Amino acid sequence: MSTIIYPSPIFGPVHSRRLGISLGINLLPADGKVCTFNCIYCECGLNEDHRPSLPLPTREQVAERLEAKLREMVAEGQLPDVLTFAGNGEPTCHPHFAEIIGDTIRLRDQYCPQAKVSVLSNSTMIHRQAVHDALMQVDNNILKLDTVDPIYINKVDCPTGAYDVKAIIERMKAFNGHVIIQTMFMRGLNYDNTGEAYVGPWLEAVKDIKPQQVMIYTIDRETPTQGLLKATHEQLDRIRDRVIAGGIPCTASY
Ligand code: SF4
Secondary structure, eight states: OOOOOOOSSEEEEEEETTTEEEEEEOOSOTTSOBOSOOOTTOTTOOGGGOOOOSOOOOHHHHHHHHHHHHHHHHHTTOOOSEEEEOSSBOGGGSTTHHHHHHHHHHHHHHHOTTOEEEEEEOSTTTTSHHHHHHHHHSSEEEEEOOOSOHHHHHHHTOOSSOOOHHHHHHHHHTTTTOOEEEEEOEEESSOOOOSHHHHHHHHHHHHHHOOSEEEEEOOOSOOSSTTEEEOOHHHHHHHHHHHHHTTOOEEEEO
């Protein structure tokens, strides 16, 4: 089974049709995964199979390596379109996440002012004021909400600590629209959030959060848990169209 553990603290750039040239910033160790979820579909694999031995990169290391890479890209005339916080787990777990966002915005303004700063987060740390405030500073605050059903969350996202989806939704509302909701839809013998029992309540929560955008997607790579299936084009299109009908822009990735 192939999983991806990314270099740290900088990886790429990756060329993507959707994002353009994306430079990755990975605030987790280079030899394993650290996450407050343990999603059964995680492309990095399950937490227990990828315990790191290396420490988290320091704030100083992230800034130094990012600046060096941006200088290199400027010299090559290939500026990034987006600086993306992603990688081996949950970026907001880093104790200096807020300061690192400040450093990144400063370096972005200096070297590639047209580039967007994006953060992909599982939302578990947004109750921390410093994390909330930092996410308000980035261009794309992309937060995971796979379902509002606590049983499904425990089966699929597998939080490693206490997780109260109602409290998470309240914290998402506190971004006052400066938030993009990202949701994984998939099927399988024991896992399926594509039916009305899941989509209906999720849609109500999304409308309550009033995000600037919703991004829905499905499994794209091999997963650590067997038996998971992609949601179909038709299912994703139907869900996307319902979000759009509710007045919220929505994209589907197949
Ligand atoms: S939140 Fe993201 S990094 Fe963490 S386990 Fe889930 S898919 Fe993997």
